[in-house]
Amino acid sequence: MAVKYKEIADQLERDIQDGKFDQTKKLPTEDELINKFEVSRNTIRKAINQLVNRGHIYQVQGSGMFLREKSETDTINLGSLRGLTKDLTSKNIETKILDLHVLEADEEKAKQLRSEVGTKLYYIKRLRIVDQEPFSIEISYFNKDIVPYLNEEIASSSIYSYLIDDLKLSIGFADKVINCEKIDEASAGLLLVNPLDPALIIENTVCLTNGTIFELSQSIFHYQKAKILNRINFK
Structure with a gap:
């Protein structure tokens, strides 16, 4: 079975690629994601780490999780x-x-x-x-x-x-x-x-x-x- 945090990371990755967060340029807060997916903070943090490792977001302590700029060319x-x-x-x-x-x-x-x-x-x-x-x-x-x-x-x-x-x-x-x-x-x-x-x-x-x-x-x-x-x- 797929691990829950990876399922969440995959869903957020699809949302990023579909442009869902293009206006704000950042993800919802940890608390908002916990409520949305009804999982623990540890699970959300693991999902966030997946998105960081995949190159989609970066974290700024105290400010949130921001989208990384998309590559100008397909790579x-x-x-x-x-x-x-x-x-x-x-x-x-x-x-x-x-x-x-x-x-x-x-x-x-x-x-x-x-x-x-x-x-x-x-x-x-x-x-x-x-x-x-x-x-x-x-x-x-x-x-x-x-x-x-x-x-x-x-x-x-x-x-x-x-x-x-x-x-x-x-x-x-x-x-x-x-x-x-x-x-x-x-x-x-x-x-x-x-x-x-x-x-x-x-x-x-x-x-x-x-x-x-x-x-x-x-x-x-x-x-x-x-x-x-x-x-x-x-x-």
């Missing part, structure tokens, strides 16, 4: 686990499914997922298209014991909305590794770049709140279009 937020549909909200995003099937984890994948050899995995390869231009190639492996069902309809939309809203998975954290490599010929053809052009690559290992790894993924971005945002909070 990929390293602190987000919700994917392109949450990062590029002003863009038209399409998804082309290149492959989707179930396979068994070999020794390498089993080691990466901390699972048994032979564990059933969903393999998904998608081309993400932003404003009618190829933007990234996403290759993902999902542990079928945790994500028991995926199909093309789900994979064509936001997989993470399905995982969180429908499966109610409590997603905790991710390790992200960023590197640049020369793109191979097949990937270059999909992204409409030249073979051996540079490619920005982000590799993700994503865990539930209990530390269980449920996804390994690699995103290969068009080097001229992808911009990375990492908002850091000093405490």
Whole structure:
């Protein structure tokens, strides 16, 4: 089941993205949020910390919780686990499914997922298209014991909305590794770049709140279009 403070953080994130607080440029007070969601102060504070870590708000002691200025350009937020549909909200995003099937984890994948050899995995390869231009190639492996069902309809939309809203998975954290490599010929053809052009690559290992790894993924971005945002909070 999803953790309550994360549900509240997700709702407030949607409200921020929908412009609900654009006029005041700040969130309601802690007390107002406690009354609205009928939860404890500790739960609200955890939800607020989520919004701080996602780069949506900052706190000024004695004054309130203020919205951070939105980026002038669309960027990929390293602190987000919700994917392109949450990062590029002003863009038209399409998804082309290149492959989707179930396979068994070999020794390498089993080691990466901390699972048994032979564990059933969903393999998904998608081309993400932003404003009618190829933007990234996403290759993902999902542990079928945790994500028991995926199909093309789900994979064509936001997989993470399905995982969180429908499966109610409590997603905790991710390790992200960023590197640049020369793109191979097949990937270059999909992204409409030249073979051996540079490619920005982000590799993700994503865990539930209990530390269980449920996804390994690699995103290969068009080097001229992808911009990375990492908002850091000093405490």
